[in-house]
Amino acid sequence: MKYRQFGRTELTVSEIGFGAWAIGGPAEVGGVAIGWGDADDTTSEQALRHALDLGITLYDTADFYGLGHSEELIGRVFGNRADVVIATKVGQKEQDGKIAIDYSRAHIMTACDDSLRRLRRDSIDFYQLHVAKLSHLEQGDCIEAMRDLQQAGKIRYWGISLNTFAPEPEADFFLNHELGSGFQVVFNVLNQHIRPYLSAMHTQGYGLIARMPLQFGLLAGKFSTSTTFPPSDHRHYRVTPAIIDATNEALQPVWELCRTYDVTPAELSLSYILSHPEISTVIPGIRTPEQADQNTRRIVQLSDQDRDFITGLYDTRFKPLVDMMKKQG
Secondary structure (H helix, E strand, O other), rough: OOOEOOOOOOOOEEEEOOOHHHHHHHOEOOOOOOEEEOOOOOHHHHHHHHHHHHHEEEOOOOHHHHHHHHHHHHHHHHHHOOOOOOEEEEEEOOOOOOEEEEEEEHHHHHHHHHHHHHHHOEEEEEEEEEOOHHHHHHOHHHHHHHHHHHHHOOOEEEEEEEOOOOOOOHHHHHHHHHOOOOOEEOOOOOOOOOHHHEEEEEEHOOEEEEEOHHOOOOOOOOOOOOOOOOOOEOOHHHHOOHHHHHHHHHHHHHHHHHHHHOHHHHHOOOOOHHOOOOOEEEEEOOOOHHHHHHOOOOOOOOOHHHHHHHHHHHHHHHHHHHHHHHHOO
């Protein structure tokens, strides 16, 4: 495992982190799946321990994942140990049986205490606003709360997890006002929407977490139009046969590079992201020890030519797919 500095913070993180959404289990709110289907707690705990054995030190979760269950599992396994970096998020919740957002100061202060209790930690290493909108940032309560929590020592650093398809307004606000210490962004072979911002974010000293590196599994190269997902998996309504078919067709030129580097499609996808020095860590979703192995087995440095080749396909081949995914929800 290799490690990178998380921006200008004192945090050092593994290049491959642990995306802990799926271990939260098959939660739903108001009949809407907010998880990845069934998860076995014993297997999840084994995955967390094995990931640390492999050198993974960054664990990313949210209070909304499994409605707190993901945090509970991480707390049960790691507690307050200092050799792991815990990143979690705030702002989404269940209210009256519906998904609600709340970036009020009162909610953030209370939610942070709840996360600390579930995580069994004295402080959160990186606390993120969970896709807060520009209006929330302009109102200012959430920023005040984050600063107060940092001053109180309950969080070490803070930032924002940006919107999947339209991250620009909130990214601009943070950069222009020099807020926080890091961003979580969607950045992968298919969705390169944030790429024009990477240099500015890096130059201004922000740490960068790249989420959805395999785009819901589409970049693992294993889905066909017959692939289905249970209703308890949010991909049930997001990853349709039409999207799978179009994605597989669009990615054919990219998969040719797998032979060049002797890697799987998933390994090539992770390597593409880490071939951008601005990225601090990549967080594939992991829920079993085997997945921890698969996501750390072979990361290679792509040549500038091959990296630029993949990047060059975005406007013509991949952006229409991302637009299709945006419409799907």
